Amino acid sequence: MLTLDTLDPRSLSSDIHTWMEQVSRLCGRYRAIHALPSIQWAIENHAATDCIRMVTNCDQMTRSQADARRDTQDFYFLVLQLNGLADMTQGERTVRLSPGDLVLIDSTCSSNFHFGIKGTLSDQVSLILPRERLSVVFEGRAPRTAAAIAATSFNAGMLGTLVGQLYMNASPSEAHHDALIDATLSLLRPELGLEEIQPLELLKASKDKLLRRAVAIIDANLSNPDFKAQDIALQMGTSLRNLHRVFARHSTTPGRFIIDQRLHLSAARLRQAPHLSISNIAFDCGFVDLSHFSKAFRRYFGVTARAFRSQLLIK
Template sequence: MVPRHALSMLPPVKYPETSVDAFVADLRSVCGQFDVRPGKERVNMRGGALLDTRAGIEMARIAMDVQQVVRTQKSVKQESGEHYFLIVQEEGKALMSQADVSVMMSPGDMVLIDSAAPSEFTFFGHFNRQLSLHLPRAELHSRFGYDLLQGGLSLPRHDPTNMALYGVLAKVFSTTEANNPTNHYLREAVMGLLGAMLHERSGREDFAGIDSDLGSSHALTAAQAYIDTHYRNPEMSVQLMADDLCMSVRQIQRGFASIGTTPTKYLMLKRLEHTRRGLEDRKAGRRDDLIASIAYEAGFSDLSYFNRCFRQAFGQTPKEFLKLDILQAF
């Protein structure tokens, strides 16, 4: 069972209507150089960006009804990238992309973002809220080593480490005294759980302990790379992938189970993200392909099936996505 959001213990915040420019200024002062894409011809929005410090951890409460928040390569070059952001999805749905990783986040899910690399969040729903824990880059490298840390690591809501983190955050939010002696231990608990997740994902022998865990890590890495390369092939299947990788289907399934998903869902996510980007390009006038052409290009061979999957993932049909501002469809 997924625990109730520890974040509900925070004092409620009302987010009035504000200008997009004012929100961008607040977001940049709190989180750094990010660009905001509010949606077609919008100058006002509802939301805000508030900075807080609890148990010695700097954190931001971000709320918005915009379409996208993007950190570009140009933005990265303008800053030193001093933090990793542990993002907790509170409300709405967000598609996070960093490097070659795409993760659909629902309330309760978490993801680790590297501020030293470009990233993109696309939001769905009337309103989105996120909590962002700002973890010092130098400290994390000192604690865990550079090799373990990478942006785009997801921690789904049903994962035991995620549940443990929620328990610690609940205690953090219930402690209002800045000098409470338990703050140090709460901060260490957050860092310890993050380290446990990083080492578990690394497949290192000293933490994995058994060959099956190492095998799952290897299978996951190989299968993700395979899907990233071949997802546009409409004939691709888990069995074909297993045959090409000289693995069993069960090995691949166990690998994806370690990050709370399945190879089929990961394949679908890659195809849907490809079509979403293609439709965004068409909306922006960068291409004029038919919806069917964009879907087939991404590996879909059945247009009706594609339409159902797109609507289930993004809450609107591809035609609605093209005709309407993304926020008006919810």
């Protein structure tokens, strides 16, 4: 397990207002609940590597959905527990972290953290991971958050070492930093897997008004190969960040949803127009690369487009 020097107790502060100002600046809007004046805290930030070390005994830190909407934070935190205990809650999941455990937290979602468990100081290092880079590794799907990566799991030790390297090497070269982040993301996927995505019909029937507007705009533009998430946000009159949050509530992204809708449309065309070539159907559904279409279709439906059509003809 990664070991770091224990912070000097003399560096701890009891000024809760200054602490929350620092937390808001580094992590986003949170609210602290603690019996004054017994709170203790210290924060260290390595901006070059996007690492934050926080030691505290705070009873409770909360972040509401309204807090998440009001600030500009849009990333994931990979949290490594160094010492003490912490209870991390997001959605319906709560995980208790012991030394060596890790957890992924989504900054765009509400959350609730408890630190001063059994009278201990919780000591954590959090690595900020850009949403865009996770989206590539997780194929546009949402990774599981608030799911423990136990210290005893296969990749936990290597993940802890990578986080420690980033934290301790405060001024790495850009190439070194990117390599460590790429290695971290590669190890995260087998540990966290993918959230179960809701079937498209359930998403389209959602009572979420923003989601329904976005889906209607997507459906009207599927044949346009240049149509992207930015176009949805523009037509909705909202920010791209807020659009991603709408889809994140359903464990997907706008880009992933567009591709899935195009795949479903292509499957429908294969059923309805057996005389059309597969390439023409792919291009009509907004795909510009036949190889990409073929791989995406097989990954989604489990068979190639040609085999899919053959099964329909046999039936």
